[in-house]
Amino acid sequence: MIKLSDRISRVEPSPTLAITAKAKAMKAEGIDIISFGAGEPDFDTPEPVREAAKASLDKGQTRYTAAAGIPELRAAIARDYARRGREVKANEVIVSSGGKHALYTATQVIFEAGDKVIVPGPYWVSYPAQILLADAEPVFIDCPADQDFKLTPEQLFEALKDPAVRGLILCSPSNPTGAVYTRSELEALGAVLASRPEVVTFYDAMYDELYYEGAIAPDLVACVPALKDSVVTFNGFSKTYAMTGWRLGYAIAPAGVAVAMDTLQSQSTSNSTSFVQYAALAAFALDPSVLTERREAFRRRKDLIVGLLRGIEGVKCTMPLGAFYAFADFSAYIDPTKSGANTFADDMQLTEFLLVEAKVAVVPGSSFGAPGFLRLSYATSDALIEEGVRRIKRALKG
Ligand SMILES: Cc1ncc(COP(=O)(O)O)c(C=O)c1O
Numbered sequence: 008m009i010k011l012s013d014r015i016s017r018v019e020p021s022p023t024l025a026i027t028a029k030a031k032a033m034k035a036e037g038i039d040i041i042s043f044g045a046g047e048p049d050f051d052t053p054e055p056v057r058e059a060a061k062a063s064l065d066k067g068q069t070r071y072t073a074a075a076g077i078p079e080l081r082a083a084i085a086r087d088y089a090r091r092g093r094e095v096k097a098n099e100v101i102v103s104s105g106g107k108h109a110l111y112t113a114t115q116v117i118f119e120a121g122d123k124v125i126v127p128g129p130y131w132v133s134y135p136a137q138i139l140l141a142d143a144e145p146v147f148i149d150c151p152a153d154q155d156f157k158l159t160p161e162q163l164f165e166a167l168k169d170p171a172v173r174g175l176i177l178c179s180p181s182n183p184t185g186a187v188y189t190r191s192e193l194e195a196l197g198a199v200l201a202s203r204p205e206v207v208t209f210y211d212a213m214y215d216e217l218y219y220e221g222a223i224a225p226d227l228v229a230c231v232p233a234l235k236d237s238v239v240t241f242n243g244f245s246k247t248y249a250m251t252g253w254r255l256g257y258a259i260a261p262a263g264v265a266v267a268m269d270t271l272q273s274q275s276t277s278n279s280t281s282f283v284q285y286a287a288l289a290a291f292a293l294d295p296s297v298l299t300e301r302r303e304a305f306r307r308r309k310d311l312i313v314g315l316l317r318g319i320e321g322v323k324c325t326m327p328l329g330a331f332y333a334f335a336d337f338s339a340y341i342d343p344t345k346s347g348a349n350t351f352a353d354d355m356q357l358t359e360f361l362l363v364e365a366k367v368a369v370v371p372g373s374s375f376g377a378p379g380f381l382r383l384s385y386a387t388s389d390a391l392i393e394e395g396v397r398r399i400k401r402a403l404k405g
Contacts, residue, residue, distance in 0.1 A: 084259075309326075
């Protein structure tokens, strides 16, 4: 048997993808599953983007490109960031095969053994895994529902007392909670970070255009320009433009980090798919009404699902301000000391029960560092949201 590296034994496969795969397999067997598991919009990629990909193929744009992305796309991304009130140069943009890949590449070029990276929880599942794959150590800080799942300046101040801390990851709007840092909250965190300029902040803004309090969620560097040299920002095409399968994302990094990421990509993945990059140019030229209509649909579904979840006895759910997830507290149904018709040892068992008995797929909060919670993606139709939550309520007799 081939011995695997210690590195890979530190991490487990993404639980979100595992649940989605199990639900898909049950569906393929003909079982009527309603899935709230998916981390992707249910909309199609907008037609002009699909047409641009076809045109690019027909033009023969099928060869290797520069590892950091075609210059036109790097420039277009840089220009697009002006909408967030921020000036970005094309050489600060690194195009990757998805936001996840951009995060992975940045983690590899910045962190190493001995480094600690602060991960406020609930957190997106891949942050701890990627930190461990860089030989660094994630340091979790619990940010409970009564502080809207957000890191406070006091918590950050305490955590930064450890000199081994070299990084911080903020995700806004958040997967899994839908929480969004306001401008003043970012300014307050920025003031604390100013005392440790060598600490690198990863700002994951993958869902910043799926924001319900305005057109676009606040950007950390736009709010705190003094942090420009210590922040790497991540964004992409998957969520905003419903392009999850295309695998295209990017980082905006200080030029030195961008060069290092370019080097790693040139020695690992090379460029993101050529015609996908050309097609992405069309995403920036879309009629803004396409995105507005989709955002309004998500807003309506958010209000619907949160209202229905709050109608289940014992369930609490904060109102998400961005992304497309409801993060609901089901701890009333969890008790490791007793098991009964309506009581489960943990959220994994509850998730399994809902899949088998209610035929509804959700993701357990423990995957995100929040045991007792369930994440429900509302990137699905109103009718399925209504039926799915009704099934959960019936199965729990709530
Ligand atoms: C918070 C967050 N960051 C990054 C990503 C990566 O997205 P992608 O690799 O599809 O661009 C996701 C996708 O689920 C996410 O939820």
